[in-house]
Amino acid sequence: xxxxxxxxxxxxxxxxxxxxxxxxxxxxxxxxTSTKMKDAELKVKVATPTATExxxxxxxxxTSFIYVGVPNPRFEELYGTxxxxxxxxxxxxxxxEIPAWxxxxxxxxxxxxxxxxxxxxxxxxxxxxxxxxxxxxxxxxANALKLNYxxxxxxxxxxxx
Amino acid sequence: xxxxxxxxxxxxxxxxxxxxxxxxxLFTTTIDSDKGLQILLPPKVQDEQSVAHPxxxxxxxxLVNGRDQLLVRGEVTDLSELTELVKKxxxxxxxxxxxxxxxxxxxxxxxxxxxxxxxxxxxxxxELKRGYNELRNNEALAVYGRDYNDLNEAQQESISKKFxxxxxxxxxxxxxxxxxxx
Numbered sequence: 001x002x003x004x005x006x007x008x009x010x011x012x013x014x015x016x017x018x019x020x021x022x023x024x025x026x027x028x029x030x031x032x033t034s035t036k037m038k039d040a041e042l043k044v045k046v047a048t049p050t051a052t053e054x055x056x057x058x059x060x061x062x063t064s065f066i067y068v069g070v071p072n073p074r075f076e077e078l079y080g081t082x083x084x085x086x087x088x089x090x091x092x093x094x095x096x097e098i099p100a101w102x103x104x105x106x107x108x109x110x111x112x113x114x115x116x117x118x119x120x121x122x123x124x125x126x127x128x129x130x131x132x133x134x135x136x137x138x139x140x141x142a143n144a145l146k147l148n149y150x151x152x153x154x155x156x157x158x159x160x161x
Numbered sequence: 162x163x164x165x166x167x168x169x170x171x172x173x174x175x176x177x178x179x180x181x182x183x184x185x186x187l188f189t190t191t192i193d194s195d196k197g198l199q200i201l202l203p204p205k206v207q208d209e210q211s212v213a214h215p216x217x218x219x220x221x222x223x224l225v226n227g228r229d230q231l232l233v234r235g236e237v238t239d240l241s242e243l244t245e246l247v248k249k250x251x252x253x254x255x256x257x258x259x260x261x262x263x264x265x266x267x268x269x270x271x272x273x274x275x276x277x278x279x280x281x282x283x284x285x286x287x288e289l290k291r292g293y294n295e296l297r298n299n300e301a302l303a304v305y306g307r308d309y310n311d312l313n314e315a316q317q318e319s320i321s322k323k324f325x326x327x328x329x330x331x332x333x334x335x336x337x338x339x340x341x342x343x
Binding site: 013016019022023025026029030048049051052053054055056057060063068120123124125126127128129130132133136139140141143145146147148149150151152153156158 | 167169170178179182183195196197198199200201202203204205239240241273274275276277278279280282283284286287290291294330
């Protein structure tokens with residue numbers, strides 16, 4: 001029984017802190033890798049379709065993003081439940097605002113890059129082509145012809161949707 | 162048990178564990194890079210007169226209706242057959258009188274309805290691109306003995322000039338209406 005008897009006379013043992021830096025670094029790295037740099041708050045729901053023949057966007061500074069999808073539940077009261085278009089932070093009321101926005105994006109670039117701007121359309125897979133077509137026509141209007149349909153890379157499903 | 166000191170826990174393996182976890186998180190978290198289908202829109206049409214009318218045999222009409230059904234030259238076609246049709250059409254070199262005269266003259270015209278789903282449209286675009294990419298890859302293997310993606314820029318350009326991607330998009334129509342096709 002004496003084996004398990006507590007010895008209260010001794011001081012409490014020190015916990016080794018040698019591993020503390022490792023733990024801190026680990027947490028640091030974890031948060032570094034899992035944090036996504038957000039450039040705009042998404043107000044619409046976007047789940048991009050899949051495709052196999054994808055190419056990477058070369059230069060992010062030259063790219064402007066257009067989001068198309070159903071407004072998030074939080075914004076339903078404001079914007080309804082049919083698909084809407086979001087530029088930067090705001091959902092736009094009229095598709096005709098796109099050329100002016102493109103012009104603004106173009107003006108923000110240095111002169112030698114103005115012809116090279118790319119528009120990336122991030123649209124939800126369930127939206128209809130009508131709204132996408134409107135966007136495309138407006139982009140042609142603004143002479144921003146380089147277009148990238150944002151997609152996941154992966155196998156596509158041939159048997160219906 | 163009259164030991165004076167409590168033995169310290171060996172912390173030498175702590176670093177290994179930390180690295181293990183670090184590597185695990187590195188591989189599991191995805192930093193999403195922006196990928197997508199690259200498309201060049203046609204410029205705005207200034208006057209109708211200047212629009213060229215290509216020969217019928219050079220044009221492969223692809224139509225996607227509001228119910229996401231695919232029609233190639235008026236015939237109902239399965240999506241999985243589209244790539245082969247594109248390859249046959251573009252890589253025909255004048256042998257079949259129904260298909261194109263040469264790859265540079267071949268045009269693929271895609272038309273969709275306002276009620277077509279975006280997902281279907283992307284699938285069709287993807288298949289058309291795949292047809293062209295496979296043709297280019299075959300040519301690259303025949304000429305240089307390497308995959309198209311492994312060639313240098315000048316070589317890639319010489320191949321892509323032989324098989325220029327001519328995918329034209331017709332002005333959309335609203336036949337079925339936006340909300341039909343469910």
